[in-house]
Amino acid sequence: MFKLLQQSFKGGPPVQWTPPDDMSLEQARVEMVGLLAQEEINHHRLGLIYSYVVDKKLAELSGYKDAKDWAHQNLGQVSQSALSLYGTVANRFSAAVAQKFGMTALYLLLTYKELAGLKVDHDEPGPAPIDVPDAKGVVTSKPFAACTVAELRRAILAKRKPTSSKPLPPEAVTLADQVTQAVVSCFQKGDPVRVQLRNHQGEPVLDFRGIPLAKLKQLVAALTADAIAELLAHT
Incomplete structure (x- = not known):
C-alpha cells in the first residue's frame, strides 16, 4: 500500500486523440475493451486508497469528521456510493480479477x-x-x-x-406471449411499448408499460380486437 500511495500521476492537459480513418470494427472493439479494463484498474486502485484512508483514520487525524466527510469536500467528482463500492470490491478481489469481471x-x-x-x-x-x-x-x-x-x-x-406460492402454468405463459405479440403489433416500431408477464403470488399478471398517451386508443383497440377475444375464449 505504501508503494501505491507513493506513485505519482502525470499532470497537465490530456492529449487529444482521434480514431484513425482506417480503424476496423475489431480494432475499435480491442481499443474499447482495453480502455474499459484500464478504468477498472483505476477504480480498484481508488478503492484501495480509500480503504487505506478509512483504516488509518487519516481524515479524522486531519480534522475531518470521517472519511466520508473528507471525500465529500475533496472528491466531489465521485459519489460516496461509488467510493464505497470500490473499497468493498478492492478489499476482497485482486486488481486482475477486477479487470477481468468489472x-x-x-x-x-x-x-x-x-x-x-x-x-x-x-x-x-x-x-x-x-x-x-x-x-x-x-x-x-x-x-x-x-x-x-x-x-x-x-x-x-x-x-x-418471497418466492411465489406456485410457478406459472405453461398455458398462461403461452397466452401472455400471444397477447403481447397482438398488442405490440398495433404500435409503430420505436414506440416504447412493453408488455411483461410476472408471477404475483402464483397468479399470472400482465403489465402494460410505455403506452404513449396519444395512442391509448390503439391499446384499447388491440385489447378488444377479435384476435385477442378469440384467444381469451379458449382459456
Whole structure:
C-alpha cells in the first residue's frame, strides 16, 4: 500500500486523440475493451486508497469528521456510493480479477453471495452459480462469468423477494406471449411499448408499460380486437 500511495500521476492537459480513418470494427472493439479494463484498474486502485484512508483514520487525524466527510469536500467528482463500492470490491478481489469481471459485477456478486449463502472463490469467481430469472420468472443457473450486470441485478431482486406460492402454468405463459405479440403489433416500431408477464403470488399478471398517451386508443383497440377475444375464449 505504501508503494501505491507513493506513485505519482502525470499532470497537465490530456492529449487529444482521434480514431484513425482506417480503424476496423475489431480494432475499435480491442481499443474499447482495453480502455474499459484500464478504468477498472483505476477504480480498484481508488478503492484501495480509500480503504487505506478509512483504516488509518487519516481524515479524522486531519480534522475531518470521517472519511466520508473528507471525500465529500475533496472528491466531489465521485459519489460516496461509488467510493464505497470500490473499497468493498478492492478489499476482497485482486486488481486482475477486477479487470477481468468489472467492479460493479463483483460488487453485485458479493451482494448475491450474502443473500444466497453462496461460497465464492475470490481468486476465481467466474464459476460461481447464479440463479437468473427471466422476464417470465423462469430461473436458469448460469456461471457468474456468463452473467450480465442486468442479470445479476435480477438474480439479487429474486432472492430478496418471497418466492411465489406456485410457478406459472405453461398455458398462461403461452397466452401472455400471444397477447403481447397482438398488442405490440398495433404500435409503430420505436414506440416504447412493453408488455411483461410476472408471477404475483402464483397468479399470472400482465403489465402494460410505455403506452404513449396519444395512442391509448390503439391499446384499447388491440385489447378488444377479435384476435385477442378469440384467444381469451379458449382459456
